[in-house]
Amino acid sequence: MALVIAGERSGVGKTTVTLTLLASLRRRDRLVQSFKVGPDYIDPMFHQHVTGRPCRNLDPVLTSEAYVQQCFARHSQLSEYALVEGVMGLFDGVKGSRDEGVGGAGEEELLINGQCLTDFASTAHIARLLDLPVVLVIDCSRLSGSVAAIAHGYRSFDPRIKIAGVVLNRVGSDRHLSLLKDSLEPLQLPILGVLRRQDNITIPDRHLGLVPTAELPELNALINRLADLGDTCFDWQNLLPLLKSEPFPSTEAINRVSPYSSSPVRIAVARDRAFNFYYQDNLDLLQQLGAELVFWSPLEDAALPKDVQGMYFGGGFPEVFAQQLVENSSVRNAVKTAIFQGMPTVAECGGLMYLCEQIIDFEGKSWSMAGVLPTSAVMGGRLTLGYRRAVALQDNLLVKAGTTVYGHEFHRSDLTLTPIQPLFKTYRYDCDENMGCEGWGLPANIHASYVHLHWGERGEIPQQFLKECRKLASI
Template sequence: MALVIAGERSGVGKTTVTLTLLASLRRRDRLVQSFKVGPDYIDPMFHRHVTGRACRNLDPVLTSEAYVQQCFTRHSQLTEYALVEGVMGLFDGISSFAKDKGQMTNDKGQITDFASTAHIARLLDLPVVLVIDCSRLSGSVAAIAHGYRSFDPRIKIAGVVLNRVGSDRHLSLLQDSLEPLQLPIFGVMRRQDNITIPDRHLGLVPTAELPELNALIDRLADLGDTCFDWQRLLPLLKSESLSPPTSSSLSPSLPVRIAVACDRAFNFYYQDNLDLLQQLGAELVFWSPLEDADIPKDIQGMYFGGGFPEVFAQQLAENSSVRDAVKTAILKGMPTIAECGGLMYLCEQIIDFEGKSWSMAGVLPTSAVMGGRLTLGYRRAVALQDNLLVKANTTVYGHEFHRSHLTLTPTQPLFETSRYDCEENMGCEGWGLPANIHASYVHQHWGESREIPQQFLKQCLKVASSATWI
């Protein structure tokens, strides 16, 4: 068993509730595996900071329904407790054509809550704890709870957590309203003035930038010790071994060293992607384009994930020796993956929110300009040419989330993209020239596409055999 922490909408405090539960469990020396519904990178960073274990994303768009089930089973069996944090509101998802006649569909035969928290709860057959923001509610809380419990009878609402409760009187009104429903109250969290996680243009500020984070986690653990009904919660959180964990069937036959940029500027990676590279034989060498004086030695490939290079653009620009080394290595043929923030780093410049220009690696003949417009959503991407990762006409699925745009578009783009949930064409994007780079705004999870990291590592070996910089 495990619990899904869901919100009745975005912004109700489900991440705070999740972190409070995790912090209190870890204070009790309990091993707990956490999961996050959707493509998010930052919430899993907070989970990992608390639990000491990599949080796993559960996203049937980026992977598949089968992979979500396999991932959950594999990792939840390794710990005593398991907890899934949802995304947005419980039933907020996207449209997708149903493969199972038992799914809830509209008159077009589409699942209307695909990839939602409810969808994941159904896939994994897990009970849900609903977090309700009570700051502007009293008696209406019962209508909300009743509506969510009855909307889809396949979803088991095990209980609620009442968040942002203002006073004892306020709590009494809420309890009286919920009593006829006989719905357990698993927790009551009062309004907190000293527990705030700062955010900015793409969500929460990542953990590496929060020097006071440990003190915040301690306050959350203190809160969790007193605000939850642990007698009821612990049995529901208890993980069950459905079958023995299976070992990877991948053969570690591609021994290469891959430099993975990992610091405050570049830290958006799916742990499953890194795991796949290692299972295929790669040695991952983590390094910092912010702090290091040179790229790692004896490497055969580079991987730049997303992150916030725009926030650290000045420091990246001032580290000219690394920028030059990256450019030289790529122009000599080093295979390189650059996603979103990594793409921006390979540009000639980043122009920040204040209009200041900062020199970057200069591999791509374009600049990344920060702006107010948010590009967000799942993408269906069809490869327009053979490239570093996939063959022409291959379809991959990914996610975009950025507030920058490029001043020039590639003459030979990697992908033609469209929205996942409709036929709306999003245009062409992605740089594949030089031919040894894959630079794209589209974040990919390789869980269902093991041939992608295999192809990358094969190219690393091929190019390495004739390169002068090995």
């Protein structure tokens, strides 16, 4: 058993409720494993800061339904309690199924008034896949009696979903709480938590969501306040049995990989305030395949790590730290030199921006970057967001021509020039809408793309990367 924290929509306080539960459990010295539905990088950072354990993403678009089950089974069994934070509203997903192809309905069909709806990759989908109960977080700041209609609607919408209870968030007063309880009483739906409106618990955000943990010097104080809140606002007597981790039905392991027989290859992984968007499963796979990960900072370090045969730049916020990146000219030059001398390099989103000639920030100011790619990244107001089906147009550092991969885009920058020989032709995941060509594969030892990839069940991707790195090591 474990518990899914879901919201009736985005912005109701799922992350606050999740962190409050995690902080209170950790204060009690409980070993807890957390999971996050969807492709998000930042919420898992907060989970890990509280629990001390990497949060795992559960995303059947980026991986598969089988991988989601296997990932949950493998990691939940190593802890006393397990908690899954949902994404958006409970039933907010995408149309289509990986198994049925783009636009296919697959098994995630729900008939409402005779019409077929789909919620693939939604919180509800994950709850069904893992057979887990759901706690529904409701923002009560602008309602009283209507809370019953919301709770009843969510409980009855899909009978396969087990709503274990609700958490009432942003309750204004004792009188307000009394009205909410009176309205919910006929439903006999347990109230598992009540969070009053909090003025001293705020996590700052910016253009791509919450500000990451590494940039919040007061984060530990905030987590302590959340733990204080969690000690008193939840019905722990009924919550703890729901959170208790129990053996999940065994599933066949996806993507069994074996370490390469030769000596380990060293990969320089950029990880600091500017570059910190990594799926833990990707890093784990590299290590399982025999890579030694050397974490370093393009912001702070004076040079590249020594004796490395590959580089990995994840996403992040290079635009926020552009001045500091510019000032570290020795590292920018070292990165450029290493790439032009043939070092295999993976750069996703923010990493791609770092390899450009310039980043032009929201105020229009230009900042020189590594200068590997003959283009500039320009920050703008338009958000590019969504799952992508990407078809490789050429053999490249990670995949062969014609290979289809599934990824996710989430950025507010665009490039001034597009590549002459792009890596991918991309489509929206839930339809055949052509999203254009993107990704840089020249020089041939780089893979620079806005599309974030989860390698969970695609072990051939890190295998191919490390194969190229070992070629450099043998020279």
